[in-house]
Amino acid sequence: MAMMVMLSLALLAGVCATAMHWLGPVHRPMDRVLPPVVSALLAGLVCALWLRPAWVGVITRIALCLSALTLMAPAWLYTVQASLSPDVRLIDTLPPMSSLFAVFMAMLMIFVPGRRAYVAAAVGWLLVASPVLVYLLTHPGELGTPRGVDLAMAFGPASLMLVVLLPVQRGLMGKIQRLASERDGIEVQLHRDPLTGVNSRLFGERVLRDVLARGGTAGLVMLDLDRFKAINDTYGHPAGDGVLRVVAATCARLLRPSECIARWGGEEFLVILPDVDPGALHGIADRLRVAIAAVPVAPVAQVTASLGTALLHPADTLDTALQRVDRALYRAKELGGNCVCAGEGGPTAGSGSLRERGSVKIPSLEVL
Numbered sequence: 001m002a003m004m005v006m007l008s009l010a011l012l013a014g015v016c017a018t019a020m021h022w023l024g025p026v027h028r029p030m031d032r033v034l035p036p037v038v039s040a041l042l043a044g045l046v047c048a049l050w051l052r053p054a055w056v057g058v059i060t061r062i063a064l065c066l067s068a069l070t071l072m073a074p075a076w077l078y079t080v081q082a083s084l085s086p087d088v089r090l091i092d093t094l095p096p097m098s099s100l101f102a103v104f105m106a107m108l109m110i111f112v113p114g115r116r117a118y119v120a121a122a123v124g125w126l127l128v129a130s131p132v133l134v135y136l137l138t139h140p141g142e143l144g145t146p147r148g149v150d151l152a153m154a155f156g157p158a159s160l161m162l163v164v165l166l167p168v169q170r171g172l173m174g175k176i177q178r179l180a181s182e183r184d185g186i187e188v189q190l191h192r193d194p195l196t197g198v199n200s201r202l203f204g205e206r207v208l209r210d211v212l213a214r215g216g217t218a219g220l221v222m223l224d225l226d227r228f229k230a231i232n233d234t235y236g237h238p239a240g241d242g243v244l245r246v247v248a249a250t251c252a253r254l255l256r257p258s259e260c261i262a263r264w265g266g267e268e269f270l271v272i273l274p275d276v277d278p279g280a281l282h283g284i285a286d287r288l289r290v291a292i293a294a295v296p297v298a299p300v301a302q303v304t305a306s307l308g309t310a311l312l313h314p315a316d317t318l319d320t321a322l323q324r325v326d327r328a329l330y331r332a333k334e335l336g337g338n339c340v341c342a343g344e345g346g347p348t349a350g351s352g353s354l355r356e357r358g359s360v361k362i363p364s365l366e367v368l
């Protein structure tokens with residue numbers, strides 16, 4: 001975007017310079033040729049950037065080279081001309097290019113990456129500013145005039161100041177990039193559960209709030225591992241952690257990218273399913289139950305889960321939706337675990353829970 005604005009402004013300046021030189025009283029060949037040629041090239045670059053934004057790197061390099069040539073040509077031509085003709089003074093013939101030179105140096109600093117910016121600034125200065133400075137220093141009569149002093153300042157100390165600012169600008173950019181990547185890292189940490197790698201409760205709540213705000217048909221599944229404390233007590237916490245990781249990965253694999261699973265508490269997970277009908281909601285919950293019961297979780301022989309489901313209603317808040325799905329989970333626990341219960345209000349509420357019981361064993365704690 002910055003490059004597009006710069007190119008458009010340069011094009012505007014080129015068109016104005018073309019009009020001024022063609023309509024003005026003094027007609028010098030370079031002034032009549034250079035501005036229209038540069039304007040046409042700039043128009044080409046603007047079109048290229050518009051059509052192919054991905055080419056911004058190449059277009060920037062071409063624009064910088066074009067700017068260097070546009071400044072270099074009059075600087076050398078008029079300096080050589082003034083040096084060779086005693087009756088021609090550089091301060092009278094050199095176009096008003098000192099401010100453009102400052103813009104060119106600033107562009108080098110911003111758009112040339114890394115240490116190459118210093119080399120580019122030095123080359124740019126040598127090509128554009130040095131002939132004018134050398135001329136002025138060898139012609140004290142012209143240096144003593146207001147225009148001479150102005151040119152000497154612009155091409156000498158002022159451009160040096162711009163280059164000195166370069167490390168400051170680089171340092172600030174590096175700092176901004178570091179802060180941005182740190183912020184991204186913190187965001188990831190906040191949104192990911194560090195143990196299981198699925199979404200955190202914070203992120204789950206955010207998704208649920210979004211789903212509730214959007215309305216439409218969406219469903220929740222609250223999933224709690226059965227007798228998890230016994231696994232911890234028998235095999236130790238690291239084994240319990242391993243079980244949580246395997247269960248989370250198994251569930252995440254079964255879900256679509258638009259669906260969300262978040263670790264809600266110790267051994268409890270919430271699945272948020274946007275755009276789901278009651279039948280599909282129950283089907284997905286049961287697929288999760290079956291998959292958990294079937295997954296190997298050595299050294300534990302088998303792990304099962306109880307699941308509650310709830311369809312969201314338009315009047316639901318975060319609390320009412322979670323209360324309903326929690327009550328459904330509680331009923332599934334009361335039925336002995338390893339089953340799915342639908343929240344009241346849902347079409348399969350209460351009924352069918354026992355029929356959804358798996359034929360798999362309730363968790364045993366045998367070592368495989």
Ligand SMILES: Nc1nc2c(ncn2[C@@H]2O[C@H](COP(=O)(O)OP(=O)(O)OP(=O)(O)O)[C@@H](O)[C@H]2O)c(=O)[nH]1
Binds near residue numbers: 229230266
């Ligand atoms: N390994 C491990 N255990 C955890 C973690 N967070 C919570 N727990 C344990 O999970 C267990 C949960 O115990 P309970 O709430 O009694 O649940 P339960 O044993 O599954 O009983 P039911 O849910 O009624 O089947 C506790 O022993 C917690 O210490 C964790 O991050 N890692």
